[in-house]
Amino acid sequence: MPSHTFKLNGKMVSVEVADDVRLLWVLRDMLGVTGPKYGCGLNVCKACTSHINGKAFNPCSVPVSKIKPTDEVTTIEGLPATVGKDLHPMQEAWLDLDVVQCGYCQPGQIMAAVAKVRQAKAAGREIVDADLDEIRNICRCGTYSRIREAIKAGAKNM
Numbered sequence: 001m002p003s004h005t006f007k008l009n010g011k012m013v014s015v016e017v018a019d020d021v022r023l024l025w026v027l028r029d030m031l032g033v034t035g036p037k038y039g040c041g042l043n044v045c046k047a048c049t050s051h052i053n054g055k056a057f058n059p060c061s062v063p064v065s066k067i068k069p070t071d072e073v074t075t076i077e078g079l080p081a082t083v084g085k086d087l088h089p090m091q092e093a094w095l096d097l098d099v100v101q102c103g104y105c106q107p108g109q110i111m112a113a114v115a116k117v118r119q120a121k122a123a124g125r126e127i128v129d130a131d132l133d134e135i136r137n138i139c140r141c142g143t144y145s146r147i148r149e150a151i152k153a154g155a156k157n158m
Contacts, residue, residue: 005069008033009078019065024048026064027075035076035107039138046137049108049115050075056115076107079114083158090114093154101141109137109147117155127155 001016027033039047043061051074120127
């Protein structure tokens, strides 16, 4: 069985698994990281959204063989450490604005939001409604208006 090594939430990890196993299953089933949720397995619903090297991606659509030893994968579990706090400002905004209904998609929503805000800030600007329109994470409960408000609030503290 091939061995795959990469950085996960700040720590180097190695797993022995076939090259074609999707990273989502490596994270959840082999490494016990359950924040990224399985929704569709087709890169559509985005419930599994995590970060690779600081950018949003969906591990359900990436074979573990595509992850290099120099890659850093961050899931919702590792997000607070990126700011050295118990909660990331985006997570705090989610709680302050009572965004969650069922909560299943929320880790992916938060990870997508953080990546989008970082992208806007890297371009030297604040997040705008057009940026929010680009976030395509699906929420079956329909809390989109609260999600949008939380992203704006969280962005102010990032």
